[in-house]
Amino acid sequence: MEITPGHLLKGIDSPADLKKLSREQLHKVCDELRQYIIDVVSVHGGHFAASLGVVELSVALHYIYNTPYDQLVWDVGHQAYGHKILTGRRDNFYTNRKYHGLSGFPKRGESEYDTFGVGHSSTSISAALGMAMAAKYKGETDRKSVAVIGDGAMTAGMAFEAMNHAGVADSDLLIILNDNCMSIDPNVGALKEYLTDISLSPTYNKLKDDVWKALGKLPVGKGFTRSMAHKVAESLKGMVSSSANLFEALKLRYFGPIDGHNITKLVDTLKDLREIPGPKILHIITVKGKGYSLAEKDQTKWHAPGLFDKITGEIVKKKFTAPQPPKYQDVFGHSIIELAEKNDKIMGVTPAMPSGSSLKFMMDKMPHRSFDVGICEQHAVTLSAGLATQGLRVFCNIYSSFMQRAFDQVVHDVAIQKLPVVLCLDRAGLVGEDGPTHHGAYDIAYFRCIPNMVISAPMNESELRNLMFTAQLESTTSPFVIRYPRGEGVMTNWQTPFEEIQIGKGRKIKDGEDVAILTFGHPGNFATSAIRELKTQGINPAHYDIRFVKPLDEELLHEVFAKFDKVITVEDGTIVGGFGSAILEFMVANEYRADVKMLGIPDRIVEHGTPKELHRECGYDAQGIAETVREMLKDKVRVSTFIGG
Known part of the structure; x- marks a missing residue:
């Protein structure tokens, strides 16, 4: 099936072509870009809702900034489909995530516009700050660095570490917080509530708008400079809302929140911010799945829905004539509930992946015993260790690839103290279309060298159940790793009775x-x-x-x-x-x-x-x-x- 881009989009082979268009034409470009993403992903698959939410931002950034000289870092990378299409990969976009095709994430080896490989979250601010510091060191005073962080990535500790440094690094860095209240599942935690408070404060937003309208009428240049205008605005913002103080306490100049789907406002704001030196953060409000009503209503389902009919919204499912084995993830999700119903010491923890890991089943049924901690793998492991010190049996479910981020916590907080935390490594092995940033290739090697560890892997669903049963027994006193792959197993009759497996017996x-x-x-x-x-x-x-x-x-x-x-x-x-x-x-x-x-x-x-x-x-x-x-x-x-x- 041939997919044809819109009239304006088909003429954009690089950001240079985009810059030839008038500001008035950008609305049409956004419409065509959004429709092209819908057309291609519905037929060829891939991540979906995240990129729809940043269509206007993608257009505005490449319209205002001099990419690839100005360096743009996307976080998380599944937001970057519009970016890829605008930077010379439109005609090959149908190969996205296919064998020998385009990567589903920005990839340095694929395009000079992809400044940093970003499959894992929360790395953009650190990377972009490094680029900004390098530009300053090399005397490239006109070179800009921008980090776009969204889809829950701001919840990770690494983002705060980077902001803490950015505020004192005296480098020209713009952080754009794409605030859509979502990662794959809804965002959780105090930061989400904090950002919502900023976004929804009617007093703050009304006075902010009134202040900027008034300042815009003042005669800048006749004793009243642009910097003076900003100082007045910032002081008034502080009088009305203390919310912005989190970022400003880190010495980041805070701007926003603004409507991330208003292309005119985005272009004007980015044009102004490009001329303001130093570290700063722009807070934009977007809707994940924007422009496709079903994705707007159920953003988790439409994060990566697979193939679908773009008219009816019906997701294409494989048709089978016989019962099929369940996914390992679902076996875990149902089995932990069975075990928890019999053992009141069992708890569940996952870092932002309740749907993907199927811990959501337990969160729905036992919300007081199962927790999504946000994109915080390190915290998830040490939280589990803390719970384990009190005699609880914690199943900490983390994708194998993401567990790499918590290696130190496993060593220091779990293994050395010999705490019986159960580390369930979902997506172990080659995961498929997400590629090298998500392959669970290394966990056997990096866990095997740690003392006090039990490392297991089931050959089928029944074995997974039995390993989970064994791991939660009082007689199991060591950290217990269970690794299993993404997708279907091999047993249709998988709900077998639980049986203890002797540890270390093949x-x-x-x-x-x-x-x-x-x-x-x-x-x-x-x-x-x-x-x-x-x-x-x-x-x-x-x-x-x-x-x-x-x-x-x-x-x-x-x-x-x-x-x-x-x-x-x-x-x-x-x-x-x-x-x-x-x-x-x-x-x-x-x-x-x-x-x-x-x-x-x-x-x-x-x-x-x-x-x-x-x-x-x-x-x-x-x-x-x-x-x-x-x-x-x-x-x-x-x-x-x-x-x-």
Whole structure:
């Protein structure tokens, strides 16, 4: 299906083309840009509501600022679709998030307009401040740096650390706070209430408008300077509302709030702010999903809805003739409620991902025992540790990729104190279209080196339930990691009775000969499929589901290496320091000799694509496992073929 941009948009191949248009034409450009995003995402998929909310801002920024010389940092990156379309990627935008296509987030290697890679949140102010400081150091006094921070990203501690520095760094930085009261789920916390107070204060906003109207009529230049006008306005704002003082206490000049969908107001404001030196913050109010009524009404659902009919709003769902396995996330969400109903010590914590992690089920049913703490992974882990000191059993659910941000808290606040926090790592492994910023590639390696940790992975839904059950038992006294992938499992009848799993015990799924396949977690299902294929060729591998990478089942591994001199390890994580490395360490420590092939995520950045495409690329899908087995047994296969012939 060919998607045609509007009359004005089709002539914009760079911001230079945008600047040729009159101010009056910008309204039409915004309409066409919003419609183009709707058209493309409805057919090809991707993030949706966030970019609709910043259409006017995207146009205004590229109209006023001299990008890419002026440096624009988007935070979080799923707001940047309009930015991409305006900066030479319109005709390729349909490849967004597709294998070998455009990235779903700004990416430095993709365009000179993408000044910083931003898949994780709350990094923009730090990055843009670094750029502003570099410009000052290099004498580039005309070069501007802008950070656009929104979709809940201001709730993270890193944003406050950066603002604390920006206020005293004496650099020319503009922070734009895109305030839409949303991340993926609604924003939470005192900051959200604080910003709402600014936005909704009728006294503050009316007097602010009256002040600026009055100042605009004063004869600037005849003894009354622009800076004097600003000082009068700021002092009057302080008399009416103390709310702005949070930012101004950090020595950031505060402007706003203004309507983020008024393109004329945005252009005028940005033009003025571009001429004001020093660190400053512009607070804009936007609606996530603006211009598509269904997205405005249900912003969480339309954050990334998949394919949909843009007219009816019907989301396209796969049609199946038979019952399908649930998502691992939903198994977690329903199972924690079952456990919590039997164990009143169980609590749930997640950093801004209640829908994605399915903790929302528990938050709806047990709001006093489950908490969304905002985009604050470090706080989530240490909060869980604090709860654990009081005898509570906390399931702290964080995406594997985001858990990287809380590594120190896991070491210092959980592991050293040996607190039995249950760290549920959602989206472990290659997550697909979100790409390298979201792949859960490293958690096995970075947790395996920490003492006192239990690290597990279920091969199916029943195993996930049983690991959760085991983790909350009083007899479990160590930090307990459970990692599982994004998406569907393999069992339709998944609500099996809870059973305790002995910590550190794996299982032999199938006996065999010549070669042993050792798997960790969900990729065990890839091995099962490979073994079925190999059976038709007369090859009979053994299969072991190791379950725990720490502690390892040494009894089971002694059995493996005593019998097999050819071993394959399979994991959905980096092979550097991961599960395969743990098996090699055991082999060397016990003086076994074997030919070991490690399959997993290679030592390079894996780009985006569907999980199936990426598993194939990395060679640990069913086909890759079967190919490795045949390669290791090629001499035997040749002999068997010759004898059979």
